[in-house]
Amino acid sequence: AQSVSQHNHHVILSEAASLELGCNYSYGGTVNLFWYVQYPGQHLQLLLKYFSGDPLVKGIKGFEAEFIKSKFSFNLRKPSVQWSDTAEYFCAVNAGFQKLVFGTGTRLLVSP
Amino acid sequence: DTAVSQTPKYLVTQMGNDKSIKCEQNLGHDTMYWYKQDSKKFLKIMFSYNNKELIINETVPNRFSPKSPDKAHLNLHINSLELGDSAVYFCASSRGSEQYFGPGTRLTVT
Numbered sequence: 001a002q003s004v005s006q007h008n009h010h011v012i013l014s015e016a017a018s019l020e021l022g023c024n025y026s027y028g029g030t031v032n033l034f035w036y037v038q039y040p041g042q043h044l045q046l047l048l049k050y051f052s053g054d055p056l057v058k059g060i061k062g063f064e065a066e067f068i069k070s071k072f073s074f075n076l077r078k079p080s081v082q083w084s085d086t087a088e089y090f091c092a093v094n095a096g097f098q099k100l101v102f103g104t105g106t107r108l109l110v111s112p
Numbered sequence: 113d114t115a116v117s118q119t120p121k122y123l124v125t126q127m128g129n130d131k132s133i134k135c136e137q138n139l140g141h142d143t144m145y146w147y148k149q150d151s152k153k154f155l156k157i158m159f160s161y162n163n164k165e166l167i168i169n170e171t172v173p174n175r176f177s178p179k180s181p182d183k184a185h186l187n188l189h190i191n192s193l194e195l196g197d198s199a200v201y202f203c204a205s206s207r208g209s210e211q212y213f214g215p216g217t218r219l220t221v222t
Contacts, residue, residue: 032209034209038153042215043213044155044202046212049210088153098160098162098206098208098209099157099160099168100211102155102156104152104154105154105155
């Protein structure tokens, strides 16, 4: 079965620090990959997505992610985080029939 | 101009009761979903409907029954509520792979 692993469950950073959140998936076929963000008390919002083409994708709010097929990874990065980036981040893979499989999430806390 | 809306936002009820959560999307999408997010923030799909037809049913107890009166609505009815049903339930819709989520309904069963 398809699965998504997010190895960092909690990350604490100071403002202006660089961020990288890991995401690995297990699925042998063609995948569509997503990162969603959930700000405290809010619904999930799409940060970025990869369907095909350039493996380095840019998203909103300065986020980017790199798809490395050989490593089954889709890590999220941001060069300089802000306090407002405090949120829960979810990696997800669409593995057929429009079914999204989510990772367990990474809680990011950015201290001012 | 809310894209995906859910009602109610909060629902507190006692064990054994029956409750419904409603979802509507005005995006013209063909597919709608229900997800459950537990206390550890883990998100898992429950159901998916495409053009009012059930296409995904992820080992959810029979007490949960989705109903799609039309493409724009997908309601979730829960019978005989149990403590373990306490969670945040998210509705979503899509055309293609990208899914748009509603604000969630926080269900608390006491």
